[in-house]
Amino acid sequence: MNAPMNAAPVTAKKLKVATTSLAGCFGCHMSFLDIDERILKLLELVEFDRSPITDIKHCGPCDLGLIEGGLCNAENVHVLREFRKNCKILVAVGACAINGGLPAQRNHLDLRDILEEVYQTEYLLGRAGIPNDPELPLPLNKVHPIHEVVKVDYFLPGCPPPADAFWKLLTDLLAGRTPTLGHGLMHYD
Amino acid sequence: MTTDLTFQLDGEDIAFTPGQTIMQAAKAAGVYIPHLCWHPDFAPHGSCKLCTVKANGRFASSCTLEAQAGMSVENRSGELDDKRRTLLQMLFVEGNHFCPSCEKSGNCTLQATAYELKMMSPHFDMFYPDRPVDASHPDILLDFNRCIMCSLCVTASREVDGKNVFAMGGRGILGRRIHINSESGKLGDTDFALTDRAAHICPVGVILEKRKGFAVPIGERRYDKAPINEQVKEPLKEAAP
Numbered sequence: 289m290n291a292p293m294n295a296a297p298v299t300a301k302k303l304k305v306a307t308t309s310l311a312g313c314f315g316c317h318m319s320f321l322d323i324d325e326r327i328l329k330l331l332e333l334v335e336f337d338r339s340p341i342t343d344i345k346h347c348g349p350c351d352l353g354l355i356e357g358g359l360c361n362a363e364n365v366h367v368l369r370e371f372r373k374n375c376k377i378l379v380a381v382g383a384c385a386i387n388g389g390l391p392a393q394r395n396h397l398d399l400r401d402i403l404e405e406v407y408q409t410e411y412l413l414g415r416a417g418i419p420n421d422p423e424l425p426l427p428l429n430k431v432h433p434i435h436e437v438v439k440v441d442y443f444l445p446g447c448p449p450p451a452d453a454f455w456k457l458l459t460d461l462l463a464g465r466t467p468t469l470g471h472g473l474m475h476y477d
Numbered sequence: 478m479t480t481d482l483t484f485q486l487d488g489e490d491i492a493f494t495p496g497q498t499i500m501q502a503a504k505a506a507g508v509y510i511p512h513l514c515w516h517p518d519f520a521p522h523g524s525c526k527l528c529t530v531k532a533n534g535r536f537a538s539s540c541t542l543e544a545q546a547g548m549s550v551e552n553r554s555g556e557l558d559d560k561r562r563t564l565l566q567m568l569f570v571e572g573n574h575f576c577p578s579c580e581k582s583g584n585c586t587l588q589a590t591a592y593e594l595k596m597m598s599p600h601f602d603m604f605y606p607d608r609p610v611d612a613s614h615p616d617i618l619l620d621f622n623r624c625i626m627c628s629l630c631v632t633a634s635r636e637v638d639g640k641n642v643f644a645m646g647g648r649g650i651l652g653r654r655i656h657i658n659s660e661s662g663k664l665g666d667t668d669f670a671l672t673d674r675a676a677h678i679c680p681v682g683v684i685l686e687k688r689k690g691f692a693v694p695i696g697e698r699r700y701d702k703a704p705i706n707e708q709v710k711e712p713l714k715e716a717a718p
Binding site for chain 1: 569575583592600695
């Protein structure tokens, strides 16, 4: 599995990778970091552009973009489009990016009803009124997976995908192979 | 009885006895043909179409087609698995299949079949249908969000339990659903019991026993241990009544 990493010349131009979490919980990013010391090998071959790891706010041209989370507000859509515009290969990472996941459990409820219950009517949840600061992105009526808005090249299922699945995806892509996940690495839960 | 009757399944000789379907013979030989609505204990339904094979060049449901000597059957070809994956994707977007929050995850036939067919995404736009749950029964929860309309519960309740608790009704993708045969339409108003065969027949996570969540942790369940195509001969582990 490590062969492509060792075989690559140290002087090769590093590939640029951007990552983000939209309507997700950062659990996929945490699982990504569970590749542990392999991240040092990875950093010999890639450099991170926009990512929670670098805190860079906007991504430039990249070879690979990893998207965690689905779309629950307008800002998510703008970020997703920025990634699609800049990334040669875009990967939907985790259940939420792929089918909406946990945030999409609100989809059978009316958005106004949810906001009113949380911010106005429900006892003990505070009655400050529905937030309407212009800085806050507007929620979408329903939560959507990212493939409904942009073309997605590859999918990495799981809640979260195991660290070894991240490693398999990245090593396959860096070696120029179509990523494949065998039994144990591919699961939806 | 000795038999020299065989047909070819993906180039492999499969023995069969007269009257056996392709699916029955393949299962007896330990060969996996993807399927959802077929169950070895019941008459074939032929509705999910996952088990579609090419028999002598023609598409046919292997659960309903009787095996014939010398027949040449194509099963796990790229063409057929592509079509099966599309059928699965349509099932996934028509319901609300959120595996991370489902008690059946890891033991689910739909999920295991999707793993086997390498379904990486739902591909289509999600429907997110509104399907309220029925928690009226003291021992059993019905979560219709995950129903794939295989109708195994209808058959099991009618033919084994003699109760006729479930029925298929309605029309169209969003209209068709399982109905409960009680005046209120609630399971709590039927004589359905945890000891019924129908309480343990669901291949997905609709019919669930209450107060028995996550007895086996995620990651250690049936299809976490081995993929579905390696468990063809093992009997379905339905909870003992």
